[in-house]
Amino acid sequence: MAATVTISSGATWQEVAADRQKHRDVTLSLLDPPLPPIEDIPLNTIPLARKFLTADEIKITETLVEDLVPQLAKGELSSVAVTKAFLRRAGLAQKATNCITELLPQPALERAAYLDAYLTGHKKPIGPLHGLPISVKEHIGMKGLDWNGGFVFWVGKVAKDDAHILSILWGAGCVFYVRSTQPQSLMHLETSSNLYGVTTNPFNTTLTAGGSSGGEGALVGFRGSCLGIGTDIGGSIRSPAANNAGVYGMKPTSGRLPMRGLTATQEGEEQIVPTIGPLSTSLEGCKLFIKTIIDAKPWYEEPTLLPFPWKEEEFFKGKKLKVGVLWDDGVVKPHPPITRALKQVVDKLKGKPNIEIVEWKPYKHDLAWELIANLYFSDGGADEAGAINSSGEPWRPLTKHILTDNPxxxxxxxxxMWAATLKRDAYRAEYASLWNSTATFVGPNGDLEGMVDVILSPVGPGAAPKIDTAKWWGYTSQWNLLDYPALVFPVDRVDVVNDGEKVEYESRNEKDAFNWGLWEGHGAEGWEGAPVCLQLVGRRYEDEKVIQALEILKKEAGFPFVEYI
Amino acid sequence: MAATVTISSGATWQEVAADRQKHRDVTLSLLDPPLPPIEDIPLNTIPLARKFLTADEIKITETLVEDLVPQLAKGELSSVAVTKAFLRRAGLAQKATNCITELLPQPALERAAYLDAYLTGHKKPIGPLHGLPISVKEHIGMKGLDWNGGFVFWVGKVAKDDAHILSILWGAGCVFYVRSTQPQSLMHLETSSNLYGVTTNPFNTTLTAGGSSGGEGALVGFRGSCLGIGTDIGGSIRSPAANNAGVYGMKPTSGRLPMRGLTATQEGEEQIVPTIGPLSTSLEGCKLFIKTIIDAKPWYEEPTLLPFPWKEEEFFKGKKLKVGVLWDDGVVKPHPPITRALKQVVDKLKGKPNIEIVEWKPYKHDLAWELIANLYFSDGGADEAGAINSSGEPWRPLTKHILTDNPxxxxxxxxxMWAATLKRDAYRAEYASLWNSTATFVGPNGDLEGMVDVILSPVGPGAAPKIDTAKWWGYTSQWNLLDYPALVFPVDRVDVVNDGEKVEYESRNEKDAFNWGLWEGHGAEGWEGAPVCLQLVGRRYEDEKVIQALEILKKEAGFPFVEYI
Structure with missing residues (x-):
């Protein structure tokens, strides 16, 4: 339903925001049975689910995609039951973390009922994701629904059609039941807007859920969704995946998944390309999502996409998986829990006969940041500024950080801009050379062989940041600049006792000092309950290889090392 | 060797040009045995070869790539003998058509001798193109050699390394023996510069050899090369292939062949991407060229490239090849010989059991031209103008046509520019929809099937144009805008008697009137000897499919219908 309280109808930005929040609350009130009012939101909100949901709802919403899908396909679970459970848990996630823009109970339950009837009538599922509820970041257009992209001024704009990716998922049998928050400008690694306020971390509400797909991060982290769709141009899928416990998130290479039907500023910009991808409670969920979409051959409709079928090849048959470990990007030193988690994983992998671990030295990540931070806004941020200023809404702190405070x-x-593009390409070529230089022998057909397969790296310079402090993008934006696929996975939690031990530190630069100051200022106890995740990165277009590599590493190292829920 | 007479050394543009021409003539004078002075250049220059070359030289230079390669690999022909023959015929091509910037007899013969010795010593070829001489358009950098890109001001600039594509071809065993001309600005469909003058058509010297790879076109047309490298952003491989008899030329999809190490203005521009590709006396020559380069996995070194291996799939096994015929782009009506050739081919194909012929209606080719003509020069042509004006060299007529006279x-x-990029993408999406709409049934896995496989189209609105009249790019630039692979192949010649019959014509617009006026003004006899070629176009990234389709069509229709040499 299109918003009627809009800037163009003469409302103030505050009135527009209040109306959007009211609309959201109305959609929540349609839950059946309704959720009770919740007086106090605890630091760790996860126990709220145990308190307010039924055992069945808890069981369903904590089932992984790979287990839900066959049960739905066989009719062992009805789509209506699954959708209802996720609707209620998503509603609760909203109360706990402020992560959604609207629930869609009525169309979702109608769709679910249709799918249940289809299965009964046809004795077969409608598609590979039959009956599965999927959560969707708001700027991914849904036909007939408001499409504000986080800007007050854009409230009232309505998507004419479902985004291409949603059409495909619809064809595969999905149910769309909730839309999730994003920050003002979509250019934060947190989620804070004047329309909906701040989305917090379900595991520790003093922390951010990450961003810009932070609504998805909190929702999937809270298990109000088992599979959601985010977008990423600098870390926007990976930061929320990393900040929320037990969440996998993948930014594929550009050109593999459909981008038609998203709204954002700077449309038509091609120097740094955004990507769309999954956040899920399982690796298999991410894989199934990507594979389902690629199997639908989206390139016929969207000719910017590459006609690469999903690769079924076994990449590591008869060979070692060679992992390059990037401990530190040389610009901003990671907080102790991150380094410890990396060490834990490396220790578990060392000595495995099918794994080889080598060091991966950072290569000019400071320059990489300069290049991408410059190319993000080749109009100097005018389009962003226009979208913000047209409504009179105030600039959120992290919008200022990336636009006005970004030199x-x-x-x-x-x-x-051509010159800046050439610098980007030069850096990409240098990084490719670096990667080529890890080859150790010449294969039978003259190819260089024995190269590093994947890079294992932090996802950020710490666990989920305190609100409004997620300022160093380098650990994620690095791979956007290079357009490499990157997959985030859960490893551990901050260990308040052991991670709190004093670490030797010498300041490198302002960014580094700021980041370390956060750690020293709050102490390990400031991150109680916060998950610790890592990132696996592959070469451009090696999306399938990265997923396979993580399957192997997960099996060999046994992460995550803790249970989160 | 770097030029020393340059603008920066204080020379006038005329002095720089004279010095470059002197240098070229010096390299020609190194031919052994030397070529005699040639007093009169006939309208059709091809007979000059019979007059001035030995029978062996003629035989070698008229052998196709697919026959030369195995003979070279087995040592039945020495690379020195083959290189000498092509050097001399290239020298003669220069005298006939003014198509080269320099011969490279000394390094080429040294390289050839090395390869011959290698074969003797190792009893095997060094690579898949062992000993094969290849001609190269000048703006493709060769280490240590002048690299002027057609601008007087750039004379004296020297390539630090061989272009990436040349390194690969070198690894495959090629011999580089000649560099060919290009027009001022590289943005003509002819070849006319202040450095070297006009390159003419070897089959009729009143006509252009095409451009911007017109040096290659004339050289391959004259059989001074059997395989050359050109580049194409609006027709620059295909126009010279079409204008010279018996020449195949392919513009692959962007991102498949290496572009590193080329010089041109507007480097860093990404809205319309140039491509590199082969011109050859055979289809097999084009295919071998592309396959050899892709097999070398150039994406490891040049990360802008897509890691698509060469597809060996049989695309038309058990199915009809469906050809859409584009008779006319609706903007500029083709001259009678082009329409006749299309009809001839269609008539031969109709009724073949493995071929289906359908009409392909033009879709807003006028808009397509507006879009690409705008995106070519998003700086308004400032970079081009700077490169020209810095030397004081005059603007060639077709430079004015595409820059100052281009609204x-x-x-x-x-x-x-973002807005213009979105318009490009919208047009691409509409064209993709149009293509999808040719599907006739839903296949077993739910895919649309029965779509048109390839489009058969003119390459231009006439046979090789009279000098300085190649103004309508639409028949080739259309496929650059869409980034579709396009392959030009020889069909026939202008038939002075039959093509001269009066055709009904009504003027559509100024461009059309200009083009038709050329035909009516000169009459069919103005095109005596001119070849008539056509173009086969596939969807983005379907390069291998286009080649396979042409192999089938060639076999079924039996073109070319005449002998050219």
Missing amino acids: HCQPHSISS | HCQPHSISS
């Missing part, structure tokens, strides 16, 4: 955000002329 | 060439702001 690399400068308006380009056409020719200076 | 779509306007300087963009960053945001207007």
Whole structure:
């Protein structure tokens, strides 16, 4: 339903925001049975589910995608039951973390009932994701629904059609039941907007859920969704995946998954390309999502996509999986829990006969940041600023951080943008050379062989940041600049006792000092309950290989090392 | 060897040009045995070869790539003998058509001798193109050699390394023996520069050899090369292939062949991407060229490239090849010989059990031209103008045509360029929909099937144009805008008697009137000897499919219908 309280109808930004929040609350009130009012939100909100949901709802919503899908396909679980459970848990997630923009109980339950009837009538599922509820970040357009992209000024804009990716998922049998929050400008690694406020971390509400797909992060972290769709141009899928416990999130290479039907500023910009991808409570969930979409051959409809079928090849048959470990990007030193988690994983993998571990030295990650922070806004941020200022809404702190306080955000002329593009390509070529240089022998057909297969790296310079402090994007934006696929996975939690031991530290630069100051200022106890995740990165277009590599590493190292729920 | 007479050394543009021509002539004078002076250049220059070359030289240079390669690999022909023959015929091509910037007899013969010795010593070829001489358009950098890209001001610039594609071809065993001409700005469909003058058509010297890879076109047409490398952003491989008899030329999809190490203006521009590709006296020559390069996995070194291996799949096994015929782009009506050739081919194919012929209606080719003519020069042509004006060299007529007389060439702001990019993408999506709409049934896995496989189209609105009249790019630039692979192949010649019959014509617009006026003004006899070629076009990234389709069509229709040499 299109919003009627809008800037163009003469409302103030505050009135628009209040109306959007009211609309959201109305959609929550349609839950049946309704959720009770919740007086106090605890630091760790996860126990709320045990308190307010039925045992069946808990069981369903904590089932992984790979277990839900066959049960739905066989009719052992009805789509209506599954959808109802996720609707109620998503509603609860909203109360706990402020992560959604609207619930869609009525269309979702109608769709679920249709799918249940289809299965009964046809004795077969409608598609590979029959009956599965999927959560969707708001700026991914849904036909007939408001499409504000996080800007107050855009409230009232309505998507004419479902985004291409949603059409495919619809064809595969999905149910869309909830839309999730995003930050002002979509350019934060947190989720804070004037429309909906701040989305917090379900595992520790003093922390951010990450962003810009932070609504998805909190929702999947809270198990209000088992599979959600986010977007990523600098870490926006991976930061929320990393900040929320037990969440896998993948940013594929650009050009593999459909992007038509998303709204954002700077449309038509091609120097740094956003990507769309899954957040899920399981690796298999991410894989099934990507494979289902690629199997639908989206390139016929969207000719910017590459006609690469999903690769079924076994990449590591008869060979070692060679992992390069990036301990530190050389710009901002990771907090102790991150380094400990990396060490834990490396220790478990060392000595495995099918794994080889080598060091991966950072290569000019400071330059990489300069390049991408400059190319993000080749109009100097004018389009973003216009979208914000047109409503009079205030600038959120992290919008200022990336636009006005970002020294690399400068308006380009056409020719200076060409020059900046060449610098990007030069850096990409240097990084490719670096990767090629890890080869150890020449294979039978003359190819270089024995190269590093994947890089194992932090996802950020710490666990989920305190609100409004997620300022160093380098650990994620690095792979956007290079357009490498990157997959985030859960490893551990902050260990308040052991991670709190004093670590030797010497300040490298302002960014580094800021980050370390956060750690020292709050102490390990400031991160109680926060998950610790890592990132696996592959070369451009090696999406399938990265997934396979993680399957192997997960099996060999046995992470996550803790239970989260 | 770097030029020393340059603008920066204080020379005038005329002095620089004279020095470059002197240098070229010096390299020609190194031929052993030397070529005699040639007093009169006939209208059709091809007979000059019979007059001035030995029978062996003629035989070698008229052998196709697929026959030369195995003979070279087995040592039945020495690379020195083959290189000498092509050097001399290239020298003669220069005298006939003014198509080269320099011969490279000394390094080429040294390389050939090395390869011959290698074969003797190792009893096996060094690579898949062992000993094969290849001609190269000048702006494709060769280590240590001048690299002017057709601009007087750039004379004296020297390539630090061989272009990536040349390194691969070198690894495959090629011999580089000649560099060929290109026009001022590289943005003509002819070849006319102040450095070297006009490159003419070997089959009729009143006509252009095409451009911008016109040096290659004339050289391969004259059989001074059997395989050359050109580049194409609007027709620059295909126009010279079409204008010269018996020449195949392919513009692959972007991102498949290596582009590193080329010089041109507007480097860093990404809205319309140039491509590199082969011109050859055989289809097999084009295929072998592309396959050899892709087999070398160039994406490891050049990460802008897509890691698509060469597809060996049989695309038309057990199914009909469905050809859509584009008779006319609806903007500029083709001259009678082109329409006749299309009809001839269609008539031969109709009724073949493995071929289906359907009409392909043009879809807004006028808009397509507006879009691409605008995106070519998003700085309004400032970079081009700077490169020309810095030396004081005059603007060639076709440079004016595409820059100053092009109403779509306007300087963009960053945001207007984004808007133009979105228009490009919208057009691409509409064209993809159009293609999808040719499907006739739903296959067993739910895919649309029975779609058109390839489009058969003119390459231009006439046979090789009279000098300085190649103004309508639409028949080739259409496929650059869409980034579709397109392959040009020889069909026939202008038939002075039959093509001269009066055709009904009504003017559509200025461009059309200009083109038809050329035909009526000169009459069919103005095109005596001119070849007539056609173009086969596939969907984005379906390069291998286009080649296979042409193999089938060639076999079924039996073109070319004449002998050219």
